[in-house]
Amino acid sequence: MLFISIPFLIDPSDGYAFIMIMLGFVFTFRGIKLIVYYITMARYMVGGSRVLFSGILIFDFGLFTLSLNDIPPLLILLYLAVLHVFTGLVTIVNAVDTKKRGSKSWRLKMSIGLVNLIAGILCLVLLKESIAVDIYCAGMVYGGIMRIVTAFRRNKEIVIIN
Template identity: 35%
Template sequence: MTIWQRLRQIIIGLVLFPVGILLMLFGGEVYTLIIGLYSLALEIYGVRKVWYFIRMARFMTGGRRILYRGILAFDFGIFAGSLVWVPQIYILLYLTGTMAFSGLVDILRAKESKDIDGPWKMKTFQGATEIGVAVLCVLFLRTPDYVVEIFAVGLIFSAVMRILSAFRRTPVIMID
């Protein structure tokens, strides 16, 4: 992990931690703020990827995938921004779905890392915990207060894991 990737992980962790605390303290009153931040982050990520494609990735192998990822992220950002006016239960379902997807991606990355004899245990634990939090949110969907608390704990856990993984030493793996 490069210094910039470590710094990015720390910044994301430092943003997620207060969001989780705000959710625990104020519950449903901060949905608009959280959805706004989430939407803005996805839109910025999408624009960055499209800009990267325009400037450099169109000449690379697999560059179109970067373009598609950017367009898709921007589209999800616009969709997330439109969720401000829908009932809170749908917002919770959307956020829970993104958390479950993030956990699945972490588990798949850990499996890939294990296949090349890299560090995999921390990512597997993080992915399994995120999927577990998403399942708990779906199980308690009838009581939104519990779901908000469970989701807030999941966000705080994710923030701590991101910060810890940024400070972890990672060996350089040579692929023959």
């Protein structure tokens, strides 16, 4: 996310194309990975069809994102902002669910979700202003940093085996 946001900040006009290609490939490969996992393993599992649906949806999303190269930057920013809002909402729902299950890691998830949501809404409100690009990038930078923080955080989840 950090990597994607830098060229976008430096040169927003070319950055649009770059960010769409990167996002498109990430979604496409993630979708393919899930579909392959479904075919080789998850189709034999109780509830495994959810893996297939997620895979198809994400793959479709990836192809759609890759196809958005020739449309006006305003529409691309609109698409990215909506994506940001959607990601924020999903993260907030996850955080609430995590809290309900008694895990302590919900606060971090909630903060990531709220920042994503607010950044997305601000982008939508200020869509025609140049600052919208900066807000979007700030959201991306925050998301990237928080993911790094999460990766290095001591895991407090319980593992029960023996």
